[in-house]
Amino acid sequence: MMIERELLERYVAAELPGQRWFGANAVTGIEAVQEIEGKLTQVIVRGDDGSRYQTVLGVRDDGLLVDATTDHDLALSLLHQAMPDEDAAKVRPLGVEQSNTSLVFDERLVFKLFRRLPDGRNPDVEVTSALADLGFEHVIAPLGTWRDDDADFAIVNELLLSSTDGWQLAMTSLRDLYDRRCPPEEAPADFGFEAERLGRVTAQLHEALSEAFPVGDADVDSWIDDMEAQLERVSLPDDLAPAARAVYEAVRSVDVGPAFRIHGDYHLGQTLLTDLGWYVLDFEGEPARPVAERRRPSSPLRDVAGMVRSFHYAAEAALRQVGSEDEEDRRLAGAWERHVAERFLAGYEGYEPLERLLPPTETRPVVQRAFELDKAVYEVGYETAHRPDWVGIPLAAVRRLLAEA
Amino acid sequence: MSPRRKPKPPRLDDNPRWFQTSMFYEVLVRGYHDSDNDGTGDFRGLTEKLDYIQWLGVDCIWLVPFYSSPLRDGGYDISDYFNVLPEYGTIGDVAQFLEEAHHRSIRVIADLVVNHTSDQHPWFQESRQNRTNPKADWYVWDDDGTKWSEARIIFLDTEPSNWTWDPMREQFFWHRFFSHQPDLNFDNPDVQDAMLDVLRFWLDLGLDGFRLDAVPYLYERDGTNGENLKETHEFLKRLRAEIDAGYPNKVLLAEANQWPADVVEYFGDGDECHMCFHFPVMPRMFMAARREQRTPITEILAQTPDIPDGCQWGIFLRNHDELTLEMVTDDERDYMYGEYAKDPRMKLNLGIRRRLFPLLDNNERLVELFHGMLFSLPGSPILYYGDEIGMGDNIYLGDRDGVRTPMQWTPDRNAGFSRADFERLYLPVLMDPVYGYQVVNVESQLRDSSSFLHWLQRMIEVRKQHAQVFGLGSFDIIHCENPSVLAFVRQYTDPETGERDMVLCANNLSRFAQPAELMMSTYDGLVPHELLGRVTFPRIGELPYFITLPPHGFFWFQLVEDGP
Numbered sequence: 017m018m019i020e021r022e023l024l025e026r027y028v029a030a031e032l033p034g035q036r037w038f039g040a041n042a043v044t045g046i047e048a049v050q051e052i053e054g055k056l057t058q059v060i061v062r063g064d065d066g067s068r069y070q071t072v073l074g075v076r077d078d079g080l081l082v083d084a085t086t087d088h089d090l091a092l093s094l095l096h097q098a099m100p101d102e103d104a105a106k107v108r109p110l111g112v113e114q115s116n117t118s119l120v121f122d123e124r125l126v127f128k129l130f131r132r133l134p135d136g137r138n139p140d141v142e143v144t145s146a147l148a149d150l151g152f153e154h155v156i157a158p159l160g161t162w163r164d165d166d167a168d169f170a171i172v173n174e175l176l177l178s179s180t181d182g183w184q185l186a187m188t189s190l191r192d193l194y195d196r197r198c199p200p201e202e203a204p205a206d207f208g209f210e211a212e213r214l215g216r217v218t219a220q221l222h223e224a225l226s227e228a229f230p231v232g233d234a235d236v237d238s239w240i241d242d243m244e245a246q247l248e249r250v251s252l253p254d255d256l257a258p259a260a261r262a263v264y265e266a267v268r269s270v271d272v273g274p275a276f277r278i279h280g281d282y283h284l285g286q287t288l289l290t291d292l293g294w295y296v297l298d299f300e301g302e303p304a305r306p307v308a309e310r311r312r313p314s315s316p317l318r319d320v321a322g323m324v325r326s327f328h329y330a331a332e333a334a335l336r337q338v339g340s341e342d343e344e345d346r347r348l349a350g351a352w353e354r355h356v357a358e359r360f361l362a363g364y365e366g367y368e369p370l371e372r373l374l375p376p377t378e379t380r381p382v383v384q385r386a387f388e389l390d391k392a393v394y395e396v397g398y399e400t401a402h403r404p405d406w407v408g409i410p411l412a413a414v415r416r417l418l419a420e421a
Numbered sequence: 422m423s424p425r426r427k428p429k430p431p432r433l434d435d436n437p438r439w440f441q442t443s444m445f446y447e448v449l450v451r452g453y454h455d456s457d458n459d460g461t462g463d464f465r466g467l468t469e470k471l472d473y474i475q476w477l478g479v480d481c482i483w484l485v486p487f488y489s490s491p492l493r494d495g496g497y498d499i500s501d502y503f504n505v506l507p508e509y510g511t512i513g514d515v516a517q518f519l520e521e522a523h524h525r526s527i528r529v530i531a532d533l534v535v536n537h538t539s540d541q542h543p544w545f546q547e548s549r550q551n552r553t554n555p556k557a558d559w560y561v562w563d564d565d566g567t568k569w570s571e572a573r574i575i576f577l578d579t580e581p582s583n584w585t586w587d588p589m590r591e592q593f594f595w596h597r598f599f600s601h602q603p604d605l606n607f608d609n610p611d612v613q614d615a616m617l618d619v620l621r622f623w624l625d626l627g628l629d630g631f632r633l634d635a636v637p638y639l640y641e642r643d644g645t646n647g648e649n650l651k652e653t654h655e656f657l658k659r660l661r662a663e664i665d666a667g668y669p670n671k672v673l674l675a676e677a678n679q680w681p682a683d684v685v686e687y688f689g690d691g692d693e694c695h696m697c698f699h700f701p702v703m704p705r706m707f708m709a710a711r712r713e714q715r716t717p718i719t720e721i722l723a724q725t726p727d728i729p730d731g732c733q734w735g736i737f738l739r740n741h742d743e744l745t746l747e748m749v750t751d752d753e754r755d756y757m758y759g760e761y762a763k764d765p766r767m768k769l770n771l772g773i774r775r776r777l778f779p780l781l782d783n784n785e786r787l788v789e790l791f792h793g794m795l796f797s798l799p800g801s802p803i804l805y806y807g808d809e810i811g812m813g814d815n816i817y818l819g820d821r822d823g824v825r826t827p828m829q830w831t832p833d834r835n836a837g838f839s840r841a842d843f844e845r846l847y848l849p850v851l852m853d854p855v856y857g858y859q860v861v862n863v864e865s866q867l868r869d870s871s872s873f874l875h876w877l878q879r880m881i882e883v884r885k886q887h888a889q890v891f892g893l894g895s896f897d898i899i900h901c902e903n904p905s906v907l908a909f910v911r912q913y914t915d916p917e918t919g920e921r922d923m924v925l926c927a928n929n930l931s932r933f934a935q936p937a938e939l940m941m942s943t944y945d946g947l948v949p950h951e952l953l954g955r956v957t958f959p960r961i962g963e964l965p966y967f968i969t970l971p972p973h974g975f976f977w978f979q980l981v982e983d984g985p
Contacts, residue, residue, distance in 0.1 A: 106942040108963050111902075123900060123943050178719040180904035188713050188904050191933065204711035209752060289716055289904075291723035 019057050019073065019081065024049065027081060028061050032071065037115055037131035040065035055093050056084055058169070060133065068133040070169060085109070085117050085129060094119075095127050098160035098172045115303050120175060125159065129170045134307035138168035143225070143277065143299035152224040154217050154295050178291060182284035183330065185210060186356075190334035193352055194345055200352040207352075208359040210294075211327075214287060215363025217294040218323065219370045221279070222316040226373050229277035232313055236272055239314070240264050243390045250397035252414065259418045260389055266421075267386045273375035275313035282319035283326035316373060317380070320364060321387035325395070325413065327353045327360070332409045389417045431523035433670070439528065440630075440672045440696055441733045442892035443480035444881055445803040447740055450487045450509050451496075451847055453806060453828050455839030460846045462827070462838070464505070464514035468521050473863065477809060478881035481528040483632055483674075485741055487515075491541050491601075495741070495825065497532070497634060498539035498602050502619040512626070519627035528629035530672060535616050536635040537602040544615075545603050549590045559612050560603045561641060566593030572647040597638045597647070607639045607656055617663055624664070630672030633657075633694065636687065637677045649683050657693040672696060674735055678745055681725040691729035699725070699734040699800055700745060706738070706794060707780065708753065710787060710973075713931040715907035717753075719898060722798075733892070734800030738791055739808060741825055743774040776807070776814040776824050783811070783855060785873055786973040790928060792877060793975040796884045797911065797926040799896050809877050810866050813856025818848060826851055829858040836862060883952050883977070889913050890922040900940040905931035906970065908939050910980070923980040925949060929970035938965035949978035 025046065032038045040063025047068060048060040057073045074090035076082050084090035091107045104121035111118075118128045130138055141161060148157035162170040185207065192205035201208055243264045247257060279286070280301035288295040301310030331349040338345065364370070375383050395410035433439075454466030464487075474482065486496035489504040496506065505512055522529050538545055547556040566584035574580050576598055584593040585600040594603045605612050620631065640652040657675075664671050675687040675694040681701060687694045702725075705717040728734065773780070781787045788811070795802045807828055814823040827850045831837030836850040836858030843849070851857050866872035884891055894913035901908050908927040914920065925944075929935045942963045949958040958968075960983060968976065 106945060106963060108940075108942045108965075120940070120942070123940050175900065177898045177900050178715065178907075179900075180714075180716070180902065184902060184904050185714065188931070191931075192713055195933075205713050291716070291720045 019075070021046075021049070023081065024057070024059060024073070027073065028059060028071065031083075032061065032063075032069065035131075037117065038063065038069055039067060039115075039132065040069070052097065053093065056090065056097075068135075069131055070129070070133050071131075072129065085119055091119055091127075092121075094129065094162075094170065095121060095125070095172070097162040098127065098170050099125075102160075102172075115300075123177075124175055126173045126175050127170060128173070130168060132303070133167050133169075136166070136307065137163075138171075138300070139280075139307060139310055140298060140300045141168040141171055143228075144171075146228040147221075147224050150224055150228050152221070154221060154293065155299075156295055156297065176288060176290045176295065179288045179295070182210075182214065182287035182289065182294075183326075185289055186284055186327070186330040187334055187337070190331060190349075190352060191337075193348055194334065194338045194340065197344065197348065200348065200355045207356050210289065211356045211360040212363035214294050214323075215360040215365075216367050217296065217363075218282075218319065218360075219364045219367035221296055222319070222373060223367075223369050225278060225316075226274075226276045230313070231274050231276040231373070234272045234275040234313075234315060236268055239272075240268060243386065243393075246390060246393055246397070250393050250400070252393065252396060253411075256414060256418060259421070260393065260414070263389050263418065263421050264386050266382050270379035270382050271375055272315060272379070272383050273317075274373060275315055276373070277311070278314050278316055279319045279322075280310055280314070282322040284323070284330060285326075315375070315383060315387070316370075317375070317384045318387045320361070321384055321391055323360060324357050324384075324388060325391045327356045328413055329409060385417055385421060389414065392417060429520055429524040431520070432526045433523055433528060434526075435670065437670050438731060439670065440481065440674075440801060441731075442888035443528070443801050444478055444884070445481045445483055445735065445801060446474060446477070446479040446806065447483045447485070447737075447803055448474075448806045449485050449495075449741060449825055452825055452838075454830070455827075455841065458840040459508060460839055460841035461508040462847075463508065464510035464518045468514075468518045471518075471521050471525055471527065475525040475527060477878055478885060479527060479804075481530060481629065482522065483803065484529065484531040486532045486534060486634075491539055493539070493601050494599055495821065497534050498537075498541075498599070499534055500539040500541040501543075503622055516626055523627065529627075530630040530632055530674065531623065531628055532634050533619070533623075533631040534634040535605070536638050537596060537598060537604045540601045540603055544605075549587050549594075551590065552592070558609050559606055561595035561606045562590065562592045563595065564592055568643070569595075569641055569645075569647055571645060572597070572641070595641060598635065604638070604641075607652070613656060613659070617660065620660065620664070621667070624668045624671060629670070630674065630695075632674040632676060634676050636675045636694075637679060649677070649679065649686060654686060654689060654693060657687065658689060661689075661693055674698070681721070685726045685728055688729050688732040691731050695731070696733050696735050696801070698803075699736050702736060702798065702800075703738060704744060704753070706791060707744075709907070709930050710781075710790070713933075714904045715928075715930055716904070718794075718907060722896070722898075735803050736795060736798060736800035737803040737805065738795055739775075739777045739780070739805050739824070740803070741805065741821065743821055743824075744780070774814070774816065774821050774823055776812060777805070778808070778811040778856065779813050783813075784973070785811070787932075788873070789876065790930075790973045790975050792880060793926070793977070794907075794928055796880060797891060797909075797924070797977065799894075799911075801892060802884075810863055810872075810874050811856070811861055813851055813853065813861070815849070815851060815853075822848055829862040831862050831864040832859045837864070879953070887922060887924060887952070887979070889915065890924050894922070894924070899925070899927075901937050903935055903937055905929060905933075905935050906937040908937065910944070923947070924952070925978040925980055926975065927968060927970060927978075928975040929973060932972050934972055934974075935970050937968050937970055939968065941966045944980060946983055947980040948983050949980055952977040952979055 028043050032043055042064045043061045044064050046061050050058040055074055059071050061069050063069055072084040073081055074084040076087050084094050088107055095102055107119050107121050110120050116128050116131050118126055120126055144155050145158060147155045156173045158171050160172040189205045189207035193200055193203045196203055247260055279299055286298050288297055331353045335349050392410045392413040396407060399407040450467055451462045453462045454470050455462050456465035487505055487509050488499045489501035489506050490496045490498050491500060505515055519529055544556050544559050547554055548560045572583055574583060583597060586593055596603050637648040640650045641647045642650055673694040674696040676698055677684050677687050678700045684697050687697050701721050705721050708717040709715055812829055815826055816823050826848045827836055827838035829836040866874035890911050890913040894911035897910045899908040899910060906929055910925050912923045927937060941961050944961050945963050948960045
């Protein structure tokens with residue numbers, strides 16, 4: 017059934033700004049409206065942040081115009097856009113999500129409706145499909161997609177039963193550690209073993225990415241420009257900025273190795289331990305950055321740096337959960353982070369085919385330190401804006417990295 | 422002549438698939454109860470304790486070898502297949518034991534070692550005389566003693582080679598286990614026939630089946646590791662066909678310590694063994710508990726293939742052997758040694774020789790969780806004598822004797838096991854302050870209504886009420902974000918009555934309380950009834966179902982349709 021344009025306009029203006037996934041403050045205009053099988057209406061709007069957003073509406077049995085993801089029958093019609101032959105008795109939303117909306121059908125299929133539509137293909141669909149086509153086993157291959165020539169609207173994945181994300185596993189390990197107070201490698205719930213497996217999978221991921229996408233020379237100058245621009249945006253305590261700049265500058269004069277498509281927003285929350293080993297999720301890159309930039313080739317060490325930063329966050333977050341100010345626990349947190357990072361790197365660097373994709377061993381620490389610092393600086397900015405209580409975590413990392421340099 | 426005693430009628434149901442829903446209990450005749458006070462348990466002593474075993478809820482007793490033997494390997498070195506070790510009693514004692522067990526609706530299976538005999542067996546004594554005697558080819562002889570080097574050595578700690586020189590015959594003989602246990606030559610049809618005679622003899626006496634010891638190693642072939650060969654499977658099919666033809670309701674349980682994908686071969690197409698042990702799941706339960714994480718368990722279950730109709734896994738926590746770590750990776754083995762064998766004396770071959778309670782730090786809550794999982798995962802549970810009261814081990818005894826000490830019945834002399842002089846006991850009873858018989862014994866736990874023994878007896882009773890669903894039901898993992906929580910649903914519909922039984926099991930592998938959001942939208946509308954107390958829990962809806970699990974806690978819920 018055709019929904020009147022005027023109703024649509026009123027609906028999106030009133031409803032969208034309240035949605036978690038809507039990053040703008042207001043709708044500036046409707047870009048496209050598409051009727052689907054007389055049941056659904058896909059509406060693409062532009063927000064006052066310049067981004068395009070997607071919503072799919074439908075009319076419920078009681079005559080109300082609603083978001084199609086909130087109604088059982090409409091949701092099933094949505095699923096049919098990606099997988100016409102599937103049927104499902106039950107549907108539920110998948111927890112809290114920031115940038116997309118996911119539905120679980122029969123505890124079997126995960127339907128993810130993209131909310132913010134980039135210009136061009138969705139990087140997550142693009143990368144995941146390319147890796148799956150290569151036969152890479154550590155991504156969740158899409159079972160179906162809903163797209164047109166220009167954009168990806170939705171994707172369907174298998175729900176991996178009994179899987180757990182890396183962040184939760186790290187928390188389990190740390191809980192055990194702070195209770196037992198023994199060296200982390202001796203703790204029964206040691207995360208080292210899993211970290212090493214994850215390191216190896218990360219290495220295989222980079223190898224696969226280098227096969228699926230072009231490998232070229234690194235544009236070191238633009239990397240450093242980006243990092244310095246980041247530094248400008250974030251207010252570090254004054255004594256730190258010059259030292260940080262020096263760490264970035266050091267990269268200019270060393271061999272940084274080749275550049276290719278990377279994950280781009282790699283951390284524990286983007287990994288999933290399943291009965292078949294580790295999986296890597298969500299190749300959308302940092303959502304705050306433009307898609308063109310997210311697609312830009314970079315060094316695989318940027319992903320490594322992201323994961324290492326994530327270990328630090330995990331140790332500190334668990335410490336906050338325990339509520340401990342104890343010196344001993346603080347020492348344990350540091351020991352856990354070092355131990356897990358070591359095992360992760362052992363798994364990563366121990367994967368020999370990767371050697372040709374990395375900088376030489378001598379310059380590797382210089383490059384990785386710069387990326388870790390850049391990430392920590394970004395985190396300082398993020399925490400200052402969103403969670404001022406937490407700013408101490410990345411700030412401590414910045415100081416530590418500078419001291420090491 | 423005294424009038425012949427009237428035989429007691431058996432009370433066994435006529436069900437060829439009884440083993441799929443049974444609770445097994447492994448017993449050492451030697452270690453259970455001594456009726457004649459010679460320091461060694463015997464069949465009459467075991468018969469005296471049948472009431473206890475029946476009270477516990479056991480459906481089937483598994484006896485380790487009780488045949489004539491020089492006892493250099495706990496009776497797994499048989500020197501006469503048709504006789505009972507004199508210390509254990511007579512064939513008549515066995516017959517009476519079987520009659521009394523059957524009268525109590527308890528079946529009995531026994532270990533049978535087909536792969537090898539003792540070097541004291543007359544067959545071997547004859548075979549080694551020279552190269553031309555009638556039994557010359559009953560064992561595996563060779564001049565060289567170097568071939569088949571691909572076959573691994575199983576008893577790494579004691580055996581340098583699978584070949585041993587025999588000075589009488591002046592040839593090497595092949596043995597996959599101890600050098601006093603020569604392997605029989607199954608390429609010889611006479612050996613096959615002799616073994617079938619052994620089976621028939623015991624089935625005629627009333628045994629309900631066999632645990633086939635060390636079954637993957639029957640044959641040797643060039644260029645192979647001598648395990649799981651097709652000839653071995655052919656012989657097992659022959660054995661099964663013979664049993665099916667003449668003996669209804671019997672069971673063959675294979676001991677094949679292999680990866681699940683290889684073990685399933687021993688089910689054949691439902692025409693080899695009825696049951697196989699699932700070895701790898703057990704060490705992974707220990708790993709999962711230490712890591713407070715379900716993945717080690719779900720991983721191995723995901724790698725376990727479906728089994729043919731009419732077959733069943735045998736699962737266990739501990740048994741008379743070491744906790745074997747052959748079926749784990751090197752990393753995992755190091756981990757297990759680090760966590761569970763802190764004293765090097767606890768290691769043996771590729772395993773850890775300890776009992777259940779010491780392995781779990783005497784943590785009763787954790788032991789309960791382990792039984793909760795044992796009773797609800799796919800397979801028939803097999804308990805080990807003494808674990809029902811929390812017996813410990815004695816790691817200062819040699820080989821695997823530390824986990825084979827006398828059953829602790831009472832706080833009296835020799836734990837009520839025997840009235841012999843202490844020095845005469847086949848192994849000393851445990852006397853340490855934690856696990857000693859003064860503290861840990863059946864009598865005191867029977868008297869204490871909140872003891873572990875009573876808890877276990879109650880759990881067995883509850884499982885029996887749902888034996889179909891736990892024994893035969895489908896197994897579906899329930900998704901839960903919390904890595905410490907292992908949740909699954911078992912479901913079974915009786916093909917005759919159409920009645921459906923569904924049980925949700927949720928286990929907390931952590932020593933801390935855990936929240937669990939169970940993704941159960943597909944069970945929308947069902948109402949969980951807790952199985953022990955029959956307490957009704959809130960109805961399951963479309964949203965995740967939330968429960969709180971205490972440290973190392975677990976719940977069993979029957980899922981029932983919402984009543985009117």
